[in-house]
Amino acid sequence: MGPSVPGQLSAYVAYSKSASVSSGILRRPLSAVGRTAQSTAEHAGEIALLLSATVRSVVRLQVSLRSVLQQIYIMGVQSIPIVVVTAVLAGIVTSQQGGYQFQGAVPLYILGSIVVASVVLELGPVLTAIVLVGRVGARITAELGTMKVSEQLDAFHALGRDPIAILAAPRIIAGVIVVPVLVGIANLVGVLAGMVAARMTLDLGYESFLYGARLFWHNWDLFYSLTKAVTFGLAIPVISIHMGLRTRGGAAGVGRTTTASVMFMTLTVLILDALFPPLLLQ
Amino acid sequence: MIIRYRDLWKAFDHPILAGVDFGVNEGEMFGVFGPSGTGKSVLLKTTIGLIDLDRGDVEVDGESVYGGGPRALQRIRYKVGYVFQNSALFDSLNVYENVEMGMA
Ligand SMILES: Nc1ncnc2c1ncn2[C@@H]1O[C@H](COP(=O)(O)OP(=O)(O)OP(=O)(O)O)[C@@H](O)[C@H]1O
Ligand SMILES: [Mg+2]
Secondary structure, three states: OOOOOOOOEEEEEOOOOOOOOOOOOOHHHHHHHHHHHHHHHHHHHHHHHHHHHHHHHHHOOOOOHHHHHHHHHHHHHHHHHHHHHHHHHHHHHHHHHHHHHOOOOOOOOHHHHHHHHHHHHHHHHHHHHHHHHHHHHHHHHHHHHHHHHOOHHHHHHHOOOOHHHHHHHHHHHHHHHHHHHHHHHHHHHHHHHHHHHHHHHHOOOHHHHHHHHHHOOOHHHHHHHHHHHHHHHHHHHHHHHHHHHOOOOHHHHHHHHHHHHHHHHHHHHHHHHHHHHHHHOO | OOEEEEEEEEEOOOEEEEEEEEEEOOOOEEEEEOOOOOOHHHHHHHOOOOOOOOEEEEEEOOEEOOOOHHHHHHHHHHHOOOOOOOOOOOOOOOHHHHHHHOOO
16 A cells, blocks of 8 residues: 555646647748847847846855855866967967068067967957867856756756856856956967977077067057956856756757857857957057 | 646747646645646646746745745745656755755
8 A cells, every 4th residue: 555645636637739830931031030030139138137137146145155266266277278278379370470471571570579469469368268168168058058957947946046146157257257367378378389489490589579579569458358358258158158048958958059059159259359459459 | 725826828839838727725635647748847837936927826825926026936935845857956066065955
């Protein structure tokens, strides 16, 4: 005998009605346009809600410092090796290709300025961001997406906890803090690598390289570089969290949203990057 | 009546809940049956406001789930024990942290 059942046993029978789908010739292209517009508006609205919920949880001091530090470690410290490798290669390539381009045409110390400008204005922030899209963004989407499809996010709500405060806010805060630091490291390492490469392959001494670098340096360039970094440091976690939260459809759904999220983040980084010169380099 | 579902309407891509209306008494064991994908989980989730309804409301212990504001909803969620279909344990947390998460 099983356990005794207190009270009566009742039942409610759920049933489904199939929806009727009608079709027409013009309907398909028109509804495709409509769907794209609708989904763009949905994304924008959801991202705005995510940001406001994050700000609210920060203001109400619901975000634990421990989670933020943990995310700083995962997103920042653990990314240092790949960021450094990327920056070294970018610095070397810029230095060598620049040297090839300007052979005999202009004094070679100009190379110092070219490497610094390329790395600090563009390659440092953008390559770092692209690397982080793969290393940090994809991970966040897959992680939150899995929690979504396994009902763990619902479980937070069921326990009266706010998943935005617990999961989203620490990642966004950590992103804004960590990416500028990583970009700073990438800038420094990239320039040093370019300097060493110029000396080894083009016989351009460090003194001359640095002379050239200083000749065209503006402090604004560093500000510009770090402003890019903060922007990307906000965009990557916000988009990856947003995509994770809207995951549906089991394991296949997690795969689908993670891919979509990586494309969304990469395009966003490149488009934001393209907006910087007209806005900040006038 | 301890839980009262009032005229629940919800459509995702197609209608799922269409005027669901019934109550469950204190001490009663109540079963909901139906083929997969007909909306049993969606219905249950409305009990603690995990699904945005198109129309209707749920009352738990005399309090409105959808009309009572965030504080009332929070009270209801602390009061109701909900077991998810796939257990929904926090698999990135250890056992202690899982239990801790459920303590206010
Ligand atoms: N968040 C959601 N967004 C879109 N559609 C959803 C969502 N949740 C459920 N659905 C859809 O609603 C329908 C009912 O789902 P539900 O999970 O309630 O079924 P179920 O009766 O519990 O099935 P099972 O017996 O397999 O557990 C399904 O078609 C499902 O795909
Ligand atoms: Mg179910």
